[in-house]
Amino acid sequence: MIAIIDYGVGNLFSLDASFRSLGAETVVTGDAEVIRSAERIVLPGVGAFADAAAKLHATGLDAVVCAEAEAGKPLLGICLGMQMLFRRSHEYGTHEGLGLIPGEVCPIAPVIGAGLKVPHIGWNSLDFPAGKEKSPLFRYIDEGDYVYFVHSFAAMGCDDAVIATSTYGVPLTAAVARDNVFGTQFHPEKSGDVGLRILRAFCET
């Protein structure tokens, strides 16, 4: 059973449907006990970091997610859910994240250079870092495959955890992993067949 955490942020319809299309059993839940009994956890998120972090904290689920991840349960953060895995975000002020992966979330506008639009929205190709073994999350996809992004902030200073980047002016963090904790800045549930293959790999971690 995969617990997709519902903490009142964003639209979980497609995420749930995409896992189900793979034959995975899912539960969309905000119940700590259900999350504890699940085999895997997915932390979604759309919108503003401060608002999402406050909601996750208010429900007490931040502590549950951290405890489960630290106990070794596979966790996948998606988009804002991935950004929440980090220690800190600088999205309109400074806000604390879960701190499961070292690094910070910063606006992309100052780093991507002039002439590029913000948000970074659309399909972009994945590059895998040189000299690193391919992440198990990408077992069923290839470098250069395209995935769908919508974001204005990105994780920085997390080189050790980066398992894929996408170039938008400069290489931006596209996906991270640290042991059993995974995060994708892009939306696998909106990335067609490539995205489904990433979710399938997560189901097998």
Place this chain on the structure above:
Amino acid sequence: MITKRIIPCLDVRDGRVVKGVNFMGLRDVSSPVDLARYYSENGADELVFYDITASAEGRALFTDILREVASNIFIPLTVGGGINTVDDFARVLACGADKVSVNSGAIRNSALVGEAAKRYGDQCVVLSVDVKRAGGEFRVFAKGGREDTGMEAIGWIRRCVDAGAGEVVVNSMDTDGVKGGFDLELLAAVCDAVSVPVIASGGAGSAEDFVTLFNTLPGVDAGLAASIFHFGEVKIPELKQLLRANGIEMRV
């Protein structure tokens, strides 16, 4: 590298896709689900559904259809038609839409774009504008292009983007249906005015029109069309190969 996007647009009335569609191997040419799957498997980067139903029954049917499409097709879905309130946003987002397109609803209620962007984020709000030349300027038309609002279009688009519209679909009524190519003059003016993604609509008659569009206006992010895709005059996989051969980044 980020790609340019190719977006087929499907008009849905009473739960069925209107405009005759004739694809090989498609069992039911007016089934939104079958057609969406066909496009998703054949290179569409995104899908736009316009609900052109007038009745409440048809509207309920549309959300059923949307839910079924979103359960089966995992690429971005934009929904438009009959979006007049923030509750309308909630209704289609709950059924699996990723973005919501507003047109006449934003003209009737100038606060709608801002309210929706505040609740759901800029990335969720797509401004769709029907533009026609009138009185020596670009003019916004409402109600499916039947009514001249008297508003100058570039200023209107800029105001909506400032209020929170995250993308703009620019439909030129002057080139729509003519199949002589996109309205490059209008699109250039919009690209100069705003810094959010611009989606060109209206006028595509051939694959070459898309090459001209993206080569002439690097600021345009996507090309949207309906009939040339539905009637198979332009096949998306071949179109994308042609664009890529012309140096335009494409997901193929």
